[in-house]
Amino acid sequence: MFDKVGIVGVGLIGGSIALSLKKKNLAKHILGYDKNEINLDKAMNLGIIDEKSNLNGVSNADFVVVSTPVSVISNYVIDILSLNRKTVVVDVGSVKKSIVDKVLRYFGESVNYIPMHPIAGTENFGPDAAFNSLFEGAYCIVTPYSGISESLLSFGRKFAESLGMTVKVMSPDLHDEVFGYVSHLPHVIAYTLVHLVSNKSEEFRFVGGGFRDYTRVSASSENMWSDIFLKNKDNVLKAISEYVNQLNEFADLIKCENKDQLVEYLKQARIFKRILDG
Amino acid sequence: MFDKVGIVGVGLIGGSIALSLKKKNLAKHILGYDKNEINLDKAMNLGIIDEKSNLNGVSNADFVVVSTPVSVISNYVIDILSLNRKTVVVDVGSVKKSIVDKVLRYFGESVNYIPMHPIAGTENFGPDAAFNSLFEGAYCIVTPYSGISESLLSFGRKFAESLGMTVKVMSPDLHDEVFGYVSHLPHVIAYTLVHLVSNKSEEFRFVGGGFRDYTRVSASSENMWSDIFLKNKDNVLKAISEYVNQLNEFADLIKCENKDQLVEYLKQARIFKRILDG
Numbered sequence: 141m142f143d144k145v146g147i148v149g150v151g152l153i154g155g156s157i158a159l160s161l162k163k164k165n166l167a168k169h170i171l172g173y174d175k176n177e178i179n180l181d182k183a184m185n186l187g188i189i190d191e192k193s194n195l196n197g198v199s200n201a202d203f204v205v206v207s208t209p210v211s212v213i214s215n216y217v218i219d220i221l222s223l224n225r226k227t228v229v230v231d232v233g234s235v236k237k238s239i240v241d242k243v244l245r246y247f248g249e250s251v252n253y254i255p256m257h258p259i260a261g262t263e264n265f266g267p268d269a270a271f272n273s274l275f276e277g278a279y280c281i282v283t284p285y286s287g288i289s290e291s292l293l294s295f296g297r298k299f300a301e302s303l304g305m306t307v308k309v310m311s312p313d314l315h316d317e318v319f320g321y322v323s324h325l326p327h328v329i330a331y332t333l334v335h336l337v338s339n340k341s342e343e344f345r346f347v348g349g350g351f352r353d354y355t356r357v358s359a360s361s362e363n364m365w366s367d368i369f370l371k372n373k374d375n376v377l378k379a380i381s382e383y384v385n386q387l388n389e390f391a392d393l394i395k396c397e398n399k400d401q402l403v404e405y406l407k408q409a410r411i412f413k414r415i416l417d418g
Numbered sequence: 419m420f421d422k423v424g425i426v427g428v429g430l431i432g433g434s435i436a437l438s439l440k441k442k443n444l445a446k447h448i449l450g451y452d453k454n455e456i457n458l459d460k461a462m463n464l465g466i467i468d469e470k471s472n473l474n475g476v477s478n479a480d481f482v483v484v485s486t487p488v489s490v491i492s493n494y495v496i497d498i499l500s501l502n503r504k505t506v507v508v509d510v511g512s513v514k515k516s517i518v519d520k521v522l523r524y525f526g527e528s529v530n531y532i533p534m535h536p537i538a539g540t541e542n543f544g545p546d547a548a549f550n551s552l553f554e555g556a557y558c559i560v561t562p563y564s565g566i567s568e569s570l571l572s573f574g575r576k577f578a579e580s581l582g583m584t585v586k587v588m589s590p591d592l593h594d595e596v597f598g599y600v601s602h603l604p605h606v607i608a609y610t611l612v613h614l615v616s617n618k619s620e621e622f623r624f625v626g627g628g629f630r631d632y633t634r635v636s637a638s639s640e641n642m643w644s645d646i647f648l649k650n651k652d653n654v655l656k657a658i659s660e661y662v663n664q665l666n667e668f669a670d671l672i673k674c675e676n677k678d679q680l681v682e683y684l685k686q687a688r689i690f691k692r693i694l695d696g
Contacts, residue, residue: 190484259624279624314621321615326632329607332664334694336657336686339600343592345535345694346557346600353631354604356689362684369680370671379614380669384662386610391658394647402647406640409612413636416612416623 155270426478433548
């Protein structure tokens, strides 16, 4: 598929994209760049990339994936496309609207840029965490801007599908709202729940039962997630606020000791959970 | 170990205790009783119990396990011990203090009663969900009351260990407080998170990523959990209230856009999570 691919940010996501492209023989040569030189060396030693490069180098690839923390994605996309308007740049960040807006403000609509968000990951991070089947069976949300060309969009779709993903299309706005609730809020829940328990005595350090599930993602990268919370600030704050209201309403159900209402609330959740699971 | 064991409540927990005792050849004959006749028939047909019985019948066993929803546990314990003061009754409910208090108010301290809480379960329920390895490797919290005899306590410990569990001892009070935070609150979180998303449009029904982990337990039995929330009302309300404060403080960190503080908060959680996991 590609002669030369550039990967900017060779962590869990960028590294796994490189390894997946290699496994599927979709890239002849992979150039990597990472601000963190230790990680770049690791990616080279692990065989994730074929060559350590810089922004100039990766901008000469046919295709560049930007997979850094979201706070710096738009800068990298702009730098690379400024160096070479002919390459195609894909950004795979977990927040879309602010990045898309910034890139479009810079270039206008006629730019070889495709924003997407592969819904895949683990709580581990860095090049060591990368693996070549991370995207198999996952969804990938492609978030086109008005004015994106059909051919560019179809290219982005094919790229995601070639990694084993099913593509869903959403506007950047809707993407950020939806993932504010179904991904960023659950991460807020994990982090705050761990903090709540960390303030308690040793007896509370009891991770039996469901607690482990709830706190798994609190082992994620603080650099990645602080960026996501700040870049999707309005949606995350709205989700937290609505969630606090839900918790307070639920506390009221317990306070009133109205068992029938409580049973009904829990039953509705059980039934809706079945719908969610398909 | 036992000639005759009685199981009151032949669902996931009671059924799994019966199957575990059978697998380990610890019970010659298992009598079952359940208010729900369909479940009692199921337990018989699945080979979980050897005989369908009633309260009179099970009270003649050497050893009786009460594994019903927590709202009715104390009544069953009292009824069985009133019929036969010589049998030993174990209650395996997820809430301890109110049950222990009620049984002790009735009998005083000199009673063959052992309260415990096996930290094991799945989101499935009913006799069909029972299996013979549910307790292997789990913790069991034994919650002695003042005045419980050493021999009774040691008997309870041996019973839990014989099912493959590691015993921890806590007062009923502390148990209810700890599990209010580390088990009941996570269930509140799951139920309320599912409700929050169920009020949104179809686009929000996106269970990729961590969302599935967070909502798994919302498939649990509403009868069991409404009872737990009500029986442990004060602790659950305190946990929800402190948790809401944590969420509001976290929202403030995002509002201020103080990235360093936010990174530090997330990092602390990641490090504490590692301590929790051991």
